Amino acid sequence: MLKDVTLGQYFPGETAVHKMDPRTKLVLVIVYIVALFLAKGAAGYALVAGCLLAVVWISKIHLKVILKGLKPLMLIIILTAVLNLFYGQGEPLVQFWIFKITKQGIENAVFMVLRITLLVAGTFMLTYTTSPIALTDGLESLLSPLKKIGAPVHELAMMMCIALRFIPTLIEETDKIMSAQKARGADFESGNILARAKALIPILVPLFISAFRRADELATAMECRCYHGGEGRTKLHALHYAGRDYTAYCLGALMLAGVIVLRRFGL
Amino acid sequence: MEPVLEIRNVSHVYGADTPFEHVALDNVSLTVGRGEFVGLIGHTGSGKSTLIQHMNGLLRPSNGQVLFEGQDVWSDAKLTRRLRFHVGLVFQYPEYQLFEETVFQDIAFGPKNMGLSEDEVRARVLRAAGFVGITEKELEKSPFDLSGGQKRRAAIAGVIAMEPDVLILDEPTAGLDPVGRESILENIRAYQAAQGASVIMVSHSMEEIASNVDRLLVMNDSHLVMDATPAEVFAKPEELVQMGLAVPKVTQVLLKLRELGVDVPASAFTVEQAEKLLLPLLKGGKAAC
Numbered sequence: 001m002l003k004d005v006t007l008g009q010y011f012p013g014e015t016a017v018h019k020m021d022p023r024t025k026l027v028l029v030i031v032y033i034v035a036l037f038l039a040k041g042a043a044g045y046a047l048v049a050g051c052l053l054a055v056v057w058i059s060k061i062h063l064k065v066i067l068k069g070l071k072p073l074m075l076i077i078i079l080t081a082v083l084n085l086f087y088g089q090g091e092p093l094v095q096f097w098i099f100k101i102t103k104q105g106i107e108n109a110v111f112m113v114l115r116i117t118l119l120v121a122g123t124f125m126l127t128y129t130t131s132p133i134a135l136t137d138g139l140e141s142l143l144s145p146l147k148k149i150g151a152p153v154h155e156l157a158m159m160m161c162i163a164l165r166f167i168p169t170l171i172e173e174t175d176k177i178m179s180a181q182k183a184r185g186a187d188f189e190s191g192n193i194l195a196r197a198k199a200l201i202p203i204l205v206p207l208f209i210s211a212f213r214r215a216d217e218l219a220t221a222m223e224c225r226c227y228h229g230g231e232g233r234t235k236l237h238a239l240h241y242a243g244r245d246y247t248a249y250c251l252g253a254l255m256l257a258g259v260i261v262l263r264r265f266g267l
Numbered sequence: 268m269e270p271v272l273e274i275r276n277v278s279h280v281y282g283a284d285t286p287f288e289h290v291a292l293d294n295v296s297l298t299v300g301r302g303e304f305v306g307l308i309g310h311t312g313s314g315k316s317t318l319i320q321h322m323n324g325l326l327r328p329s330n331g332q333v334l335f336e337g338q339d340v341w342s343d344a345k346l347t348r349r350l351r352f353h354v355g356l357v358f359q360y361p362e363y364q365l366f367e368e369t370v371f372q373d374i375a376f377g378p379k380n381m382g383l384s385e386d387e388v389r390a391r392v393l394r395a396a397g398f399v400g401i402t403e404k405e406l407e408k409s410p411f412d413l414s415g416g417q418k419r420r421a422a423i424a425g426v427i428a429m430e431p432d433v434l435i436l437d438e439p440t441a442g443l444d445p446v447g448r449e450s451i452l453e454n455i456r457a458y459q460a461a462q463g464a465s466v467i468m469v470s471h472s473m474e475e476i477a478s479n480v481d482r483l484l485v486m487n488d489s490h491l492v493m494d495a496t497p498a499e500v501f502a503k504p505e506e507l508v509q510m511g512l513a514v515p516k517v518t519q520v521l522l523k524l525r526e527l528g529v530d531v532p533a534s535a536f537t538v539e540q541a542e543k544l545l546l547p548l549l550k551g552g553k554a555a556c
Contacts, residue, residue, distance in 0.1 A: 011286055065285070179325050180364040183356040184425060185348070185380030202376065205366035209411070 010131050016244050017059035017129045022138025024245040029126050031252045035259040036118055043267035044259050045114050051255050052122055059129050069124050070117060077116055084109040132164035141239055154230025162218070170211060177206050268300030271465055272322060272354065272433055277331035279317050291317040293489040294331070299433060299465050304456075306476040306497070307469045309486030310511035315469050316359075318486065319435050322467070323354035352381050355431030359438050361422035365410040370401065370421045373410050377429040395428035398461070399454045416447040420454070427458055434458065435467045440475065448472075452479060473515040477501065477536040485510070501536045517541040 012018070017025075032048070039045050056063065070077075088105025095101075127135070140157035147153050178188070181202045188199050279292040291314045299305060299322075309315045320326040321333055324340050324347040333340050340350045355377075358364070367373035374395055378388040396406055399420040405413065410421055423439065436455065440448040452475065459466045470476050476483060476497065483500045485493035487510045493500050500507070504514045504522060513519070514536065521533040521541060531548060535541040 176358065177364055179320065180356075180358045180361065181376075182325060183323060183351055183358070184364075184377040184429065185351055186376075187348070187380065202364075202366045206364050210363055 009127065011061060011065070011128050012131070013060060013129065015059050015129075017055055017125070019242075019244070020129075020248060021239055021241055021245045022130050022134040023142055023239060024241070024248050025126055025130055026135075026138050026142060028248060028252045029123060031256055032122050033119060035256045036115060036122070038256075038259050038263055039115075040263045041267040044262045045111065045118075047255065047258050047262065049114070049118055051251075052118060052125070055125055059125065061125070061128050065128070066121050066124055070120060073116070073120055077113055080116060081109045081113050084112045133161060136161040136164065137235070137237070137239060152230075154233070158230075166211075166214070169214070170207070173210055174203065174207055177203050268303065270298045271301050271336060272299040273332075273334040273337075274298075274318075274321065275332040275334065277318075277321055277328040277333065279314075279321065279326060280329045281317075283329070290489055292321070292328075295491045296331075297484060297491060297494060299467065301432070301465055302459070302463050303465045303482060304459060304480050305465070305467045306480035306483045307467060307486065308471070308473070308476060308483065308512055313486040313510075314489045315486050316437060318491075319356060319437060319467065319469065322433070322435055323356045324348075324350045325356070352377075352429050353431055354433040354435065355426040355429050357423050357426045357434070357436040357439060359441060360419075361426075361439075362410075362415070362418035364425075365418060365422055368409060369407055370396075370410050370413070371406040373421060374406075374424045374428050377425055381429060391428045391430060392424075394430075395424040398427055398458045399424045400450070416443055416451075419443065419447075419451065423451070423454070430462060431464065432462075433465045433467065435469075437469045438471065439468065440470070440472070448475070473501075473513055473536075477515045477518075485512070497536055498534060502534065504533075 032051070036048050039048055056066065085101055085105050085108075086099050088102035088108055090102045090104045092100035092102050093106075130138075136157045139160070140153055143151070143153045143157075178186075182188075186199060186202055188196065191199070274295055274297050277292055277295050278290065281287070281289045281291055293314075295314075295318060307315055307319070317326065321328055324333070327341060335346075335350050335353060338346060340347050365373050367376065371392055374392045375388050378391045383391070392406070396403075401417065401420055401424060405417065405421075410418060413421060419439070423436070427434065434455070439455065440451055443451065455466060455468070456479070458464060468476075468480065480497060483493070483495060483497045484491060485500060485507075492510070493503075501514045501518055504518070507514055514522070517538055517540075518533055518536045521531055521535060521544070524531055525533055529548070531544055535544050
């Protein structure tokens, strides 16, 4: 079912990771990604992976949930592994027809798979532990210096917030419409590509109509509450850094430094 | 009465093994007889919608069986799909599922999926439109140009056109004006009488339930807690109130009268029944209030 889509989903919780300021989490995710791309050898990857596991452990998110989220990326991961396996330079270990597998190829394949998995899993931790509202608040706050050069930061954040807010609603709506059309005998699972594409019309038409209707209603509701854009707007939940945020920043910096040092030694 | 649909010890769990795990149905069993008009009530989130989606094979029970005419509907994929034509389900606000260019084509969607001939589809669409009072002129209009009430009718006709043996409606009158409500209920009764079909209706209006159904199912916290005649169910007002439900307004009046010391049985749940009970009292001058 569509409800099983976990990508970008938020799992509420009361852990330190959940309560952390969204700005901290956003910055740390960037630091984490940079560290991941700087890591060169096994020790560097181990350090980054260890940090991720620690965060997962603190946040009490089940590893099963993360693995389930990685499932849709299986194809890309396997493809990368296979491509890297055959594109290594150096002395071939195994050779058949035009293919050869080298030690470097194996190394590359393992590290690339690790890199993609860690990259995606790390960003999952951000969306799993941060509500969409907090996320956009954090983003808006981090990008607010750009307002000086005339970028509509608040408007973009608001648009993103609304888009995120309506994803579950639209998924639910799609589910409902699908059920209703299935109840009238619609068949989405059989037939060739053309037949399947045609079978989507009974879902897409009502879905678009309802999305437009919702957008219209939301615009009216916002207008009724005197929404006039970002200027002079204050927040109900203003963002404040707490002790844990400084600790997290320090640990993030340590991780980055560690990876750079390890890289120096080629580890 | 010949049983058509049987729900046997059905349980349903949403989101098993996630933090959102939720038991929506817990060991529910019931039988629907041919030609019966059954009401289904329960507060929001009590499991009504989950229950009716099991009746036409949209949801697969986590546990238990659903039988249509004695056959387990999940034993064969073809049977599951066929069940949807025999058990028609009209969702809440069904007008949001309209999609075709004309009302005619939209109503024809179900019958076409059944693989019927063009003539048969046409005949069924006209019959269904007749049941719900959609004129031939309206059949050629875009469904999006109809009024709210007419949209609802067109959507209901889309299910009726499959001529199901069991017609299930989830709050068919929600959001309509009183005249629209009564006329849709009339349409449903007309279909039931003409086809000898069973009807299961979910509603939050006790008055609607009281004046239409032969039998009443009450859901509470994922359990089926009552399965009896409306008279028997409405004889337990305290239990209903505890479940976030109520008895019909007239029954409330009678109960209040009893509280005030008037000797009148609180067994009426439609205005007509109450009239029969109260008129003699008024004429006889025995009333003490």
